[in-house]
Amino acid sequence: MASAAQRAGRVVSDIHLLAVSKTFPTDSISSALECGQKAFGENKVQEAISKIDELEGAGIDWHFIGHLQKNKVKYIPGRFALVHSVDSLELAEKLDQESRRQGCVTNILIQVNVSGEASKSGVAPQALGSLLDKARGFSGISIEGLMAMPPFDPDPEKARPWFRKLRELQGEVAKDMDFGLRHLSMGMSHDFEVAIEEGATWIRVGTSLFGDRE
16 A cells, blocks of 8 residues: 555555455454454445444444445444445435434445446446535535446456546546545455555455455
8 A cells, every 4th residue: 555655646644444344254353453454344234233233342433335225224324434335316315314314424435337337336427416416415424435346357457547537537526516525435455556546545455354255
Protein backbone atom coordinates (compact mmCIF):
# COMPACT_ATOMS: atom_id res chain seq x y z
CA MET A 1 0.00 0.00 0.00
CA ALA A 2 2.75 2.44 0.94
CA SER A 3 4.73 1.72 -2.23
CA ALA A 4 1.70 2.25 -4.45
CA ALA A 5 0.81 5.46 -2.65
CA GLN A 6 4.35 6.74 -3.07
CA ARG A 7 4.32 6.00 -6.80
CA ALA A 8 1.09 7.96 -7.12
CA GLY A 9 2.28 10.85 -4.96
CA ARG A 10 -0.38 10.10 -2.36
CA VAL A 11 -0.36 9.96 1.43
CA VAL A 12 -0.83 6.36 2.55
CA SER A 13 -2.92 7.43 5.54
CA ASP A 14 -5.62 8.49 3.05
CA ILE A 15 -5.99 4.85 1.96
CA HIS A 16 -7.88 2.36 4.12
CA LEU A 17 -7.56 -1.41 4.19
CA LEU A 18 -10.79 -3.38 4.43
CA ALA A 19 -10.12 -6.97 5.46
CA VAL A 20 -12.66 -9.08 3.58
CA SER A 21 -13.52 -11.69 6.17
CA LYS A 22 -16.49 -13.30 4.44
CA THR A 23 -16.56 -17.11 4.91
CA PHE A 24 -13.65 -16.95 7.39
CA PRO A 25 -14.23 -17.81 11.08
CA THR A 26 -14.12 -15.32 13.89
CA ASP A 27 -10.75 -16.75 14.97
CA SER A 28 -9.24 -15.35 11.76
CA ILE A 29 -10.84 -11.98 12.42
CA SER A 30 -9.53 -11.96 15.99
CA SER A 31 -6.01 -12.72 14.75
CA ALA A 32 -6.15 -9.81 12.31
CA LEU A 33 -7.58 -7.61 15.05
CA GLU A 34 -4.57 -8.40 17.23
CA CYS A 35 -2.36 -7.16 14.38
CA GLY A 36 -4.14 -3.81 14.41
CA GLN A 37 -6.73 -4.32 11.67
CA LYS A 38 -10.05 -2.67 12.60
CA ALA A 39 -12.25 -2.72 9.48
CA PHE A 40 -13.76 -5.98 8.22
CA GLY A 41 -16.04 -6.64 5.27
CA GLU A 42 -18.85 -9.17 5.02
CA ASN A 43 -21.13 -9.97 2.07
CA LYS A 44 -23.97 -11.99 3.62
CA VAL A 45 -26.27 -10.43 6.18
CA GLN A 46 -26.89 -13.46 8.39
CA GLU A 47 -23.23 -14.48 8.52
CA ALA A 48 -22.28 -10.88 9.31
CA ILE A 49 -24.81 -10.55 12.13
CA SER A 50 -23.57 -13.76 13.71
CA LYS A 51 -19.99 -12.46 13.70
CA ILE A 52 -21.01 -9.01 14.90
CA ASP A 53 -22.82 -10.53 17.86
CA GLU A 54 -19.98 -12.91 18.68
CA LEU A 55 -17.33 -10.17 18.54
CA GLU A 56 -19.40 -7.44 20.17
CA GLY A 57 -17.22 -5.02 22.09
CA ALA A 58 -14.07 -5.85 20.12
CA GLY A 59 -13.93 -2.39 18.53
CA ILE A 60 -14.52 -3.58 14.97
CA ASP A 61 -15.84 -1.38 12.16
CA TRP A 62 -18.02 -3.69 10.08
CA HIS A 63 -18.61 -2.99 6.38
CA PHE A 64 -21.19 -4.62 4.14
CA ILE A 65 -19.85 -5.33 0.65
CA GLY A 66 -22.24 -7.86 -0.87
CA HIS A 67 -25.43 -7.58 -2.87
CA LEU A 68 -28.04 -6.33 -0.43
CA GLN A 69 -31.56 -7.68 -0.83
CA LYS A 70 -34.31 -5.23 0.05
CA ASN A 71 -35.85 -7.67 2.55
CA LYS A 72 -32.56 -7.66 4.52
CA VAL A 73 -32.27 -3.88 4.77
CA LYS A 74 -33.82 -3.85 8.26
CA TYR A 75 -30.69 -5.55 9.64
CA ILE A 76 -28.24 -2.93 8.32
CA PRO A 77 -28.73 0.38 10.22
CA GLY A 78 -26.65 0.69 13.36
CA ARG A 79 -24.55 -2.38 12.59
CA PHE A 80 -22.34 -1.31 9.68
CA ALA A 81 -19.95 1.63 9.45
CA LEU A 82 -20.25 1.66 5.65
CA VAL A 83 -22.33 -0.14 3.03
CA HIS A 84 -20.28 -0.38 -0.18
CA SER A 85 -22.87 -1.93 -2.46
CA VAL A 86 -25.96 0.26 -2.86
CA ASP A 87 -26.76 -0.47 -6.50
CA SER A 88 -30.09 1.26 -7.17
CA LEU A 89 -32.25 4.22 -6.20
CA GLU A 90 -34.83 1.80 -4.80
CA LEU A 91 -32.28 0.30 -2.42
CA ALA A 92 -31.09 3.76 -1.37
CA GLU A 93 -34.71 4.73 -0.64
CA LYS A 94 -35.27 1.58 1.39
CA LEU A 95 -32.11 2.16 3.44
CA ASP A 96 -33.09 5.77 3.99
CA GLN A 97 -36.56 4.83 5.24
CA GLU A 98 -35.30 2.06 7.52
CA SER A 99 -32.47 4.17 8.93
CA ARG A 100 -34.86 6.99 9.77
CA ARG A 101 -37.24 4.49 11.35
CA GLN A 102 -34.41 3.21 13.55
CA GLY A 103 -33.20 6.72 14.35
CA CYS A 104 -29.78 6.63 12.72
CA VAL A 105 -27.88 7.57 9.57
CA THR A 106 -26.30 4.85 7.41
CA ASN A 107 -23.14 5.69 5.46
CA ILE A 108 -23.20 4.25 1.96
CA LEU A 109 -21.31 4.05 -1.31
CA ILE A 110 -23.03 3.81 -4.68
CA GLN A 111 -21.92 0.78 -6.66
CA VAL A 112 -21.30 1.66 -10.31
CA ASN A 113 -21.19 -0.95 -13.06
CA VAL A 114 -18.28 0.71 -14.85
CA SER A 115 -17.79 -2.11 -17.35
CA GLY A 116 -21.43 -2.69 -18.23
CA GLU A 117 -21.17 -6.42 -17.51
CA ALA A 118 -24.58 -8.07 -17.31
CA SER A 119 -23.35 -10.28 -14.45
CA LYS A 120 -22.36 -7.29 -12.30
CA SER A 121 -24.65 -5.24 -10.09
CA GLY A 122 -24.44 -1.49 -10.05
CA VAL A 123 -25.79 1.72 -11.45
CA ALA A 124 -24.93 2.50 -15.06
CA PRO A 125 -22.41 5.38 -15.22
CA GLN A 126 -24.84 7.50 -17.23
CA ALA A 127 -27.54 7.02 -14.57
CA LEU A 128 -25.35 7.99 -11.60
CA GLY A 129 -26.14 11.70 -11.77
CA SER A 130 -29.88 11.10 -11.72
CA LEU A 131 -29.63 8.77 -8.73
CA LEU A 132 -27.49 11.22 -6.75
CA ASP A 133 -29.81 14.11 -7.59
CA LYS A 134 -32.82 12.21 -6.27
CA ALA A 135 -31.03 10.82 -3.22
CA ARG A 136 -29.21 13.97 -2.07
CA GLY A 137 -32.17 14.96 0.09
CA PHE A 138 -32.44 11.64 1.93
CA SER A 139 -31.73 12.25 5.61
CA GLY A 140 -31.37 8.62 6.67
CA ILE A 141 -28.34 7.92 4.50
CA SER A 142 -25.08 9.71 3.84
CA ILE A 143 -23.57 9.06 0.40
CA GLU A 144 -19.83 8.93 0.98
CA GLY A 145 -18.52 7.79 -2.39
CA LEU A 146 -18.50 5.19 -5.14
CA MET A 147 -17.61 1.52 -5.46
CA ALA A 148 -16.78 -0.63 -8.47
CA MET A 149 -15.86 -4.22 -9.31
CA PRO A 150 -14.17 -4.36 -12.72
CA PRO A 151 -14.07 -7.54 -14.81
CA PHE A 152 -11.63 -10.03 -13.30
CA ASP A 153 -8.34 -10.40 -15.13
CA PRO A 154 -5.15 -11.94 -13.69
CA ASP A 155 -3.26 -8.98 -15.15
CA PRO A 156 -3.92 -6.09 -12.74
CA GLU A 157 -3.15 -3.54 -15.44
CA LYS A 158 -6.30 -4.61 -17.27
CA ALA A 159 -8.32 -3.16 -14.38
CA ARG A 160 -6.68 0.26 -14.60
CA PRO A 161 -9.09 1.77 -17.17
CA TRP A 162 -12.08 0.80 -15.03
CA PHE A 163 -10.55 2.23 -11.86
CA ARG A 164 -9.74 5.40 -13.75
CA LYS A 165 -13.30 5.60 -15.04
CA LEU A 166 -14.67 5.50 -11.50
CA ARG A 167 -12.29 8.26 -10.44
CA GLU A 168 -13.32 10.35 -13.42
CA LEU A 169 -16.98 9.86 -12.52
CA GLN A 170 -16.20 11.08 -9.02
CA GLY A 171 -14.63 14.20 -10.49
CA GLU A 172 -17.52 14.83 -12.87
CA VAL A 173 -20.06 14.59 -10.07
CA ALA A 174 -18.07 16.99 -7.92
CA LYS A 175 -17.79 19.50 -10.77
CA ASP A 176 -21.24 19.25 -12.36
CA MET A 177 -23.39 18.60 -9.29
CA ASP A 178 -21.31 20.07 -6.45
CA PHE A 179 -21.61 16.64 -4.82
CA GLY A 180 -18.50 15.75 -2.86
CA LEU A 181 -17.83 12.00 -2.80
CA ARG A 182 -14.73 11.43 -0.73
CA HIS A 183 -14.34 7.67 -1.02
CA LEU A 184 -13.58 5.29 -3.87
CA SER A 185 -13.85 1.60 -2.94
CA MET A 186 -11.96 -0.37 -5.58
CA GLY A 187 -9.19 -2.91 -5.82
CA MET A 188 -8.77 -6.38 -4.34
CA SER A 189 -5.90 -8.72 -3.50
CA HIS A 190 -4.47 -9.00 -7.01
CA ASP A 191 -4.96 -5.43 -8.23
CA PHE A 192 -5.12 -3.12 -5.20
CA GLU A 193 -1.83 -1.40 -6.05
CA VAL A 194 -3.21 -0.28 -9.41
CA ALA A 195 -6.40 0.83 -7.67
CA ILE A 196 -4.38 2.94 -5.22
CA GLU A 197 -2.47 4.51 -8.11
CA GLU A 198 -5.84 5.45 -9.63
CA GLY A 199 -7.28 6.99 -6.48
CA ALA A 200 -8.76 4.24 -4.26
CA THR A 201 -9.44 5.25 -0.67
CA TRP A 202 -10.75 1.80 0.35
CA ILE A 203 -9.22 -1.42 -0.93
CA ARG A 204 -11.03 -4.71 -0.27
CA VAL A 205 -8.48 -7.43 0.47
CA GLY A 206 -9.29 -10.95 1.59
CA THR A 207 -7.11 -13.67 0.06
CA SER A 208 -3.82 -11.83 0.66
CA LEU A 209 -4.65 -11.57 4.35
CA PHE A 210 -6.55 -14.76 5.17
CA GLY A 211 -5.56 -17.17 2.39
CA ASP A 212 -7.68 -18.98 -0.19
CA ARG A 213 -11.32 -19.67 0.57
CA GLU A 214 -12.64 -23.20 0.46
